[in-house]
Amino acid sequence: MKKHLQTNGVLTSAEMVLDTARKRAAKRKPVVAVAGAEDADVLKAVNDANREGIVDALLVGDSDKIRRVMQELELEENKFQIVNTTSGKETAAAAVRACAEGTAQVLMKGKLSTPVLLKAVLAPSGGLRLGQTLSHCAVQDVPGCERLLTITDGGVLVAPDFEQKLAIIQNAAGVCHILGIEEPRMALLGVLDEASPAFPDTMEAAAVAQAARSRGIVKFIEGPMTFGTAVRGLAPDALCESDVAGQPDVLVSNGIEECNITAKGLINLRGAVFMGVIAGAKVPLSLVSRSDPARNKLASLALASLFAGGMP
Amino acid sequence: MTFAQLLQKKPGISGARLGLAGENTRMQSIAERWRQEGGAVQQFRGSLDDAASAAMKSVTEGKTSLLLFDGFPFLDAIRQLEEHVAPEAKPLVVLQGFELDTYDRILWTGIAPFSKWDSISEVLPVLRILIHALETLQNSVVRVALVSCVETISPGIPSTVWEGAIAQMSRRGQLGEAIIDGPLGFDMAISPEAARDKGVETSIEGRADLLILPNLNTYCSLVDALHLSGHGASAGVVLGAPCPIALPSRFAAEDDVWLSLQIANLLRT
Numbered sequence: 001m002k003k004h005l006q007t008n009g010v011l012t013s014a015e016m017v018l019d020t021a022r023k024r025a026a027k028r029k030p031v032v033a034v035a036g037a038e039d040a041d042v043l044k045a046v047n048d049a050n051r052e053g054i055v056d057a058l059l060v061g062d063s064d065k066i067r068r069v070m071q072e073l074e075l076e077e078n079k080f081q082i083v084n085t086t087s088g089k090e091t092a093a094a095a096v097r098a099c100a101e102g103t104a105q106v107l108m109k110g111k112l113s114t115p116v117l118l119k120a121v122l123a124p125s126g127g128l129r130l131g132q133t134l135s136h137c138a139v140q141d142v143p144g145c146e147r148l149l150t151i152t153d154g155g156v157l158v159a160p161d162f163e164q165k166l167a168i169i170q171n172a173a174g175v176c177h178i179l180g181i182e183e184p185r186m187a188l189l190g191v192l193d194e195a196s197p198a199f200p201d202t203m204e205a206a207a208v209a210q211a212a213r214s215r216g217i218v219k220f221i222e223g224p225m226t227f228g229t230a231v232r233g234l235a236p237d238a239l240c241e242s243d244v245a246g247q248p249d250v251l252v253s254n255g256i257e258e259c260n261i262t263a264k265g266l267i268n269l270r271g272a273v274f275m276g277v278i279a280g281a282k283v284p285l286s287l288v289s290r291s292d293p294a295r296n297k298l299a300s301l302a303l304a305s306l307f308a309g310g311m312p
Numbered sequence: 313m314t315f316a317q318l319l320q321k322k323p324g325i326s327g328a329r330l331g332l333a334g335e336n337t338r339m340q341s342i343a344e345r346w347r348q349e350g351g352a353v354q355q356f357r358g359s360l361d362d363a364a365s366a367a368m369k370s371v372t373e374g375k376t377s378l379l380l381f382d383g384f385p386f387l388d389a390i391r392q393l394e395e396h397v398a399p400e401a402k403p404l405v406v407l408q409g410f411e412l413d414t415y416d417r418i419l420w421t422g423i424a425p426f427s428k429w430d431s432i433s434e435v436l437p438v439l440r441i442l443i444h445a446l447e448t449l450q451n452s453v454v455r456v457a458l459v460s461c462v463e464t465i466s467p468g469i470p471s472t473v474w475e476g477a478i479a480q481m482s483r484r485g486q487l488g489e490a491i492i493d494g495p496l497g498f499d500m501a502i503s504p505e506a507a508r509d510k511g512v513e514t515s516i517e518g519r520a521d522l523l524i525l526p527n528l529n530t531y532c533s534l535v536d537a538l539h540l541s542g543h544g545a546s547a548g549v550v551l552g553a554p555c556p557i558a559l560p561s562r563f564a565a566e567d568d569v570w571l572s573l574q575i576a577n578l579l580r581t
Contacts, residue, residue, distance in 0.1 A: 191532045228536035258530040260461035264498035291506040
């Protein structure tokens with residue numbers, strides 16, 4: 001069993017992410033600014049994380065509605081600070097401002113549309129821009145895998161171009177650093193294990209891998225590589241060697257659909273624990289889906305809280 | 313429905329003339345097992361190109377009624393088979409099924425790997441082939457989820473547009489009895505709870521038999537992911553050729569190769 005074994009400071013399971021988040025929060029508990037907190041599922045997730053000692057919360061939204069939902073959930077009325085707002089745009093701006101000013105260290109999407117929140121995050125002034133592309137990382141604890149497997153980007157960039165793929169790789173490397181992986185091993189997914197003009201995505205994967213190495217973004221990256229080869233390793237009769245096959249930390253997909261669907265396949269049919277975070281801004285952005293099991297919501301907030309010292 | 317239930321429905325393999333292509337050692341074991349069940353076996357040796365050529369010739373001459381290609385890279389095998397199949401039969405369609413301990417029915421997915429797969433005109437003929445195959449196998453109404461990363465039709469995500477249009481055609485009764493809906497997130501397709509939690513009304517109700525995926529990249533990655541740490545059975549077949557072809561995954565265990573062959577045999581009649 002890999003679980004609970006911390007090897008060279010590398011976190012290899014969702015349980016280890018939770019443990020580490022608890023330990024760090026014992027010294028200084030990060031605050032989550034919840035944009036659109038008038039939602040029972042979101043409040044329950046935040047309250048669970050608070051009860052686990054991982055985060056405090058700043059609830060932003062319609063204060064009357066928030067208090068009503070808190071009553072329904074039988075939460076203490078004054079447990080969390082509330083900032084009253086009257087529109088989605090105002091909610092997004094207030095939550096982002098709290099993060100920009102340092103009052104909160106994690107931004108969480110509640111009952112608010114993602115585009116409205118991202119617009120506030122990316123606002124030229126007062127936003128949370130770092131000047132780099134935002135991308136979503138799905139960190140998965142997959143039964144049978146010895147290490148956490150990050151799949152990206154299944155949430156922000158629909159069809160990333162060459163430069164955006166490099167930004168996705170950069171952001172994923174940042175997430176790996178948070179997990180204690182100094183030199184992450186990455187595979188750019190493809191339908192083949194070699195570049196072929198018949199499949200243009202495989203040609204781009206090869207070029208992106210080369211660019212990522214030559215620009216010094218990441219040392220160990222290969223592509224194209226099929227999901228199976230990446231995770232299981234090269235075939236016994238393979239004519240080459242690989243620093244990545246069989247031991248990837250990150251799988252970079254060709255587009256949002258491939259990543260989103262493959263990640264959900266692992267979660268729903270292979271029992272993976274999912275931790276999602278949007279990286280690339282000054283603070284991590286946590287998005288949990290209403291249909292996510294409670295353990296995934298908790299783990300996502302724990303992962304986001306590990307960024308509390310600042311984005312790498 | 314389970315694979316075991318599927319296999320109870322039809323007669324056995326007696327009299328079926330199997331053509332085998334592949335050099336791996338388990339082929340001998342498969343051939344022996346087939347003979348013991350009363351079937352005839354012919355083996356095609358050499359390169360994939362040579363084997364595909366000889367196999368299709370044998371099928372055309374009526375000497376082989378069923379094929380098994382094992383141990384070849386998936387896309388290479390399809391490409392070679394397409395080259396040796398009559399042009400009007402293109403594109404070939406792959407159908408892959410999984411029996412998992414986390415889902416209460418066989419979960420199928422299919423695609424035509426060498427089609428553009430970006431419009432109704434590309435997807436619809438393939439969808440009809442897949443539905444017909446599953447109706448033949450399962451003898452029941454097929455639930456088809458057109459899967460994407462969102463539940464709304466968005467021009468920014470092109471697959472949602474053709475998926476939404478196909479779902480609308482189904483609602484108007486243009487696609488037979490199959491229950492078809494999309495675009496749907498993966499969880500909506502296979503989890504009744506997810507559909508309920510998100511408040512999305514869908515005729516699939518989280519009980520899809522067949523997943524239609526947005527592109528080949530997604531198909532390949534999802535199929536590999538479902539094989540990962542797999543507890544359960546899987547079967548792969550190729551449709552659209554003059555005879556059914558069993559094409560198990562490169563990660564398939566010998567039992568899965570045999571299962572693929574049996575599923576292909578069910579489609580023979």
